[in-house]
Amino acid sequence: MTVTTSILPAPIEDAPIIERILAGEKRLFELLVRKYNQRLYRIGMSVLDDEAEAQDAMQTAYIKAYEHLSGFENRSQFSTWLTRIMLNQCLEQKRKAGYRLTGMEHPLNPIHMKTPANELANKELNAILERAIAQLPEKYRLVFMLREIEDLSVRETAETLTIGETNVKVRLNRAKTMLRRSLEGYMKDHVYTFHLSKCDTVVFHVMQQLGIANS
Secondary structure, eight states, X not given: OOOXXXXXXXXXXHHHHHHHHHTTOGGGHHHHHHHHHHHHXXXXXHHHOOHHHHHHHHHHHXXXXXXXXXXXXXXXXXXXXXXXXXXXXXXXXXXXXXOOSSSXXXXXXXXXXXXXXXXXXXXXXXXXXXXXHHTSOHHHHHHHIIIIISOOOHHHHHHHHTOOHHHHHHHHHHHHHHHOSSOGGGXXXXXXXXXXXXXXXXXXXXXXXXXXXXX
16 A cells, blocks of 8 residues: 555645544555654664664554554644654563663664665765764663754653753753764764665555555
8 A cells, every 4th residue: 555645745744644544544644654764763773773673663653653543632742752652662672672771881783884775875974873873872862863863852852751851951962072073964864764665664564563454
């Protein structure tokens, strides 16, 4: 099943999509999956540092979001609500796997070297970027990802991580200090890129598990 761009104009707003899904147009959930795949993948890689685990967490998060969509009360943005579900899922998987939660001993994972996005013009720079971010303690890495890569506001980041806004600012400044590189201009194009083939795979598995038929 492929949702064509004629269904709703781009860029799409979450609220009308959610209303139509709840009214019975279940296949439109694909639009939300495609819209937030990149963000959820970055969250998954930030916490789990494993591509397969990250994609598993994404699929589970989407299914949980779909199953509880009717209970979403618009007290926060849908994107914040969905991101929090993803973060909780990642932390749950990490606990079950027996990983250390301090974030202070985060090993470099060769997956960054083995699976660079094909579209990157400079694969070496991509590896350097991901290694530098992976070396940040988890609490700083998550704030950096949400604020600098995903463009969440201070308030949205605080809501997602359930910390104070002042703490968000402090952690972000600390993360930048630790990185000490003039790489901000490259971040959005080079860090944990979730290209189309991966997006299609996640969409297929999510819709299949939800029992929404392809057409």
